[in-house]
Amino acid sequence: MTDVPGITLNSGATIPQLGFGVFQIDPSETAETVQKALEIGYRHIDTAQMYGNEAEVGEGIRNSGIDRGDLFVTTKCNNSNHGRLDSQKALDESLEKLGLDYVDLYLIHWPLPGKDLYVDTWKGFEEAAADGKTRSIGVSNFQEHHLERLFAETETVPAVNQIELHPHLQQMAMRSVDQRHGIATEAWSPIGQGKGVIDEPTIEGIAKKHDKSGAQVTLRWHVQLGNIVFPKSVTPSRIQENFELFDFELSDEEMSSIGELERAERLGPDPDQFDR
16 A cells, blocks of 8 residues: 655644545445545545535445544535534534544635635634544635734634645645645645646656656646645546555656646636635
8 A cells, every 4th residue: 555645734633645535426426435545545535515425425434444543534614604603513513424523624615705704713613623523624715815814813823725726726826825824735626627737748748758647647746746635536447546646756847847837727716706
């Protein structure tokens, strides 16, 4: 089994740098897919209340027979559950669905600036962490000014900021902000949702040189940048392929050539505009 590197968070917890995501996996397929990922060697599972498959994630974990202490489980607060008390109630519901006593990481899924409740939500997260219901707390899709409000008005620096990040949207400024404050950066849509990233001639050429796929090269680029990634697939061969990132290394020249693919193009919503 490949040893996946761990990243130490500012909470003191260690998160596997490579995880398995379950976004858009149908609940009917989730338990079996999670179990397969765990059999391959993944120990980090990323889900969310919004995905509607937490119960099936929990089923897959139980069916795997793997000790809870060997797993890192993330879930995210649904956008309808912002607020100090509502976010804590939502976490209780997630724990019940997952069949767990705690999660390793609980994230605010979106800042929802129009609602302007993310500071109160974060205070609820701090209380949930103090109660032992989550080992670490973090955010998703936060911009620098959202983080600055948390720094000014609350006591805890997020352990993680999960943002859209791939070769066409490299988020250099946000990665720098996160790094300055000791926040780990997680990349969602790390291979660009199959919308042109892994088909770039630059990536195809590097993949051919290393006898790897474009997805593997792109994920390896993330790993070498220090990003945490959690690719999603329901295909066993692809789940296995995405795990095989640690038997090759990209050169500085190859890393730089992928860096030149920046387009500043989002596939998902703008966090400063998204309020649903």
